[in-house]
Amino acid sequence: xxxxxxxxxxxxxxEGKTATLTCNYTNYSPAYLQWYRQDPGRxxxxxxxxxxxxxxxxxxxxxxxxxxxxxxxxxxxxxSQPADSATYLCALDGTGRRALTFGSGTRLQVQP
Amino acid sequence: DGGITQSPKYLFRxxxxxxxxxxxxxxNHDAMYWYRQDPGQxxxxxxxxxxxxDFQKGxxxxxxxxxxxxxxxxxxxVTSAQKNPTAFYLCASRMGTGGDNEQFFGPGTRxxxx
Numbered sequence: 001x002x003x004x005x006x007x008x009x010x011x012x013x014x015e016g017k018t019a020t021l022t023c024n025y026t027n028y029s030p031a032y033l034q035w036y037r038q039d040p041g042r043x044x045x046x047x048x049x050x051x052x053x054x055x056x057x058x059x060x061x062x063x064x065x066x067x068x069x070x071x072x073x074x075x076x077x078x079x080s081q082p083a084d085s086a087t088y089l090c091a092l093d094g095t096g097r098r099a100l101t102f103g104s105g106t107r108l109q110v111q112p
Numbered sequence: 113d114g115g116i117t118q119s120p121k122y123l124f125r126x127x128x129x130x131x132x133x134x135x136x137x138x139x140n141h142d143a144m145y146w147y148r149q150d151p152g153q154x155x156x157x158x159x160x161x162x163x164x165x166d167f168q169k170g171x172x173x174x175x176x177x178x179x180x181x182x183x184x185x186x187x188x189x190v191t192s193a194q195k196n197p198t199a200f201y202l203c204a205s206r207m208g209t210g211g212d213n214e215q216f217f218g219p220g221t222r223x224x225x226x
Binding site for chain 1: 116143145147152153154155157160162168170200202204209210211212214215216217218219220222
């Protein structure tokens with residue numbers, strides 16, 4: 001069956017360091033992969049989209065990689081700030097249907 | 113302002129009652145979605161609609177119903193058949209159904225069964 005796995009344990013890092021979050025998937029062949037940010041009690045907000053033929057995508061302090069051989073995406077936040085503390089979700093288009101399937105998310109806590 | 117609105121923000125239901133959650137968007141998006149989120153969990157797809165008067169079941173459709181009579185509206189009814197409805201409900205929309213379209217989410221409705 002199709003699965004999307006994100007580290008369920010919270011990631012705690014010091015301000016200024018680089019945070020790296022992982023998204024692994026099985027039994028998918030996505031053409032696109034998306035990352036979202038969710039703050040407590042609010043709806044997710046879109047951050048970045050990467051295509052299968054793109055190895056890397058950057059937006060300001062954010063960087064996403066997409067390895068279709070490893071079936072893995074890495075999400076990096078450089079020079080992290082306490083304001084980056086949130087849950088980060090990866091999402092793929094589900095095979096056979098026109099809807100995103102989300103991972104369970106990883107909570108990031110940036111300590112000042 | 114363009115966006116997605118959901119109402120109410122908080123909703124309390126007695127066991128055995130049906131309740132309807134509202135979702136409206138003025139983004140002129142064709143596709144709309146309903147997700148459920150439980151504490152510490154990811155989003156699970158309930159129903160989705162690609163065009164008006166058409167919708168498909170997601171992964172956890174049992175105990176829920178939807179309608180899509182207008183492009184901008186996609187209400188979700190939580191019926192008494194849903195055994196554990198207490199959760200955070202999120203509505204979303206996107207321009208098209210291709211995977212290269214980002215999803216826009218509403219602020220959510222928190223449903224509690226008393």
